[in-house]
Amino acid sequence: MSVAKKEYKRVTVKSLIEMKQNGEKISMLTSYDYSMAKIVDAANVDVILVGDSASNVIAGHETTLPITLDQMIYHASSVVRAAKRALVVVDIPFGSYQSDSKEALRSAIRIMKESGGHAVKVEGGEEIQESVKRILQAGIPVMGHLGLTPQSIYKFGTYTVRAKEEAEAKKLKEDAKMLEELGCFGIVLEKIPAKLAKEVAESVSIPIIGIGAGNGVDGQVLVVHDLLGMTHEFNPRFLRRYMNLYEEMSSAISQYVDDVKSKDFPNEDEQY
Numbered sequence: 621m622s623v624a625k626k627e628y629k630r631v632t633v634k635s636l637i638e639m640k641q642n643g644e645k646i647s648m649l650t651s652y653d654y655s656m657a658k659i660v661d662a663a664n665v666d667v668i669l670v671g672d673s674a675s676n677v678i679a680g681h682e683t684t685l686p687i688t689l690d691q692m693i694y695h696a697s698s699v700v701r702a703a704k705r706a707l708v709v710v711d712i713p714f715g716s717y718q719s720d721s722k723e724a725l726r727s728a729i730r731i732m733k734e735s736g737g738h739a740v741k742v743e744g745g746e747e748i749q750e751s752v753k754r755i756l757q758a759g760i761p762v763m764g765h766l767g768l769t770p771q772s773i774y775k776f777g778t779y780t781v782r783a784k785e786e787a788e789a790k791k792l793k794e795d796a797k798m799l800e801e802l803g804c805f806g807i808v809l810e811k812i813p814a815k816l817a818k819e820v821a822e823s824v825s826i827p828i829i830g831i832g833a834g835n836g837v838d839g840q841v842l843v844v845h846d847l848l849g850m851t852h853e854f855n856p857r858f859l860r861r862y863m864n865l866y867e868e869m870s871s872a873i874s875q876y877v878d879d880v881k882s883k884d885f886p887n888e889d890e891q892y
């Protein structure tokens with residue numbers, strides 16, 4: 621079924637709720653730098669996530685835990701300079717909101733003031749409720765993140781599908797309801813059964829954005845480097861690669877090396 625798409629000059633948190641009400645799916649993609657964000661924004665992606673996955677994709681860490689607030693602000697401010705249409709959501713990194721709600725608010729304010737981002741995202745439910753409340757009270761839009769929350773990877777032990785057991789599924793549903801009631805404008809659900817994700821999406825009025833959570837939710841998010849096939853060693857079932865940029869880039873760069881070695885580059889037209 622096709623849905624009439626409304627044109628948005630600038631996507632806001634309100635537009636996302638409107639999209640859910642109109643049955644228009646929401647597209648969300650990560651970016652961490654100006655050049656990539658310019659392309660993503662021009663392609664009309666609704667939400668750009670400055671994810672703490674920058675820790676993996678950009679910095680080469682094994683987990684998202686090491687990235688700092690200062691580093692997130694640096695990435696976010698580069699993205700904000702490029703985004704003319706998309707809503708820019710910035711992850712608050714591990715260790716910058718869990719200890720108490722005052723610290724959470726300080727971190728969120730730094731992100732908003734120093735990067736110019738439009739909203740923040742935090743991982744977790746009931747256990748970070750006070751932090752979410754305080755950030756929202758300051759007028760900062762908050763997006764939740766439930767299911768596989770990578771900042772808790774050492775608690776989970778693996779990156780496998782979450783909430784397959786009834787008790788975890790029940791807590792996830794309660795957490796989603798709680799985040800909605802607190803005033804969050806959306807929730808990311810990562811790597812949970814599609815049936816559960818659909819049930820959550822149908823039970824709340826705010827948009828549910830899935831990654832590895834099936835098609836019954838209100839929108840999808842991917843890491844842009846995965847979609848483009850730059851991270852060729854990462855192959856989860858949920859990932860659809862639209863390009864094999866790893867191979868394309870490798871072959872272009874090898875060609876450049878050959879051309880320099882063989883003195884083919886630069887030629888007469890490529891010099892002054």
Ligand code: KIV
Binds near residue numbers: 670672673810842
């Ligand atoms: O950091 C990130 O890229 C994310 C997405 C996987 C949702 O949180």
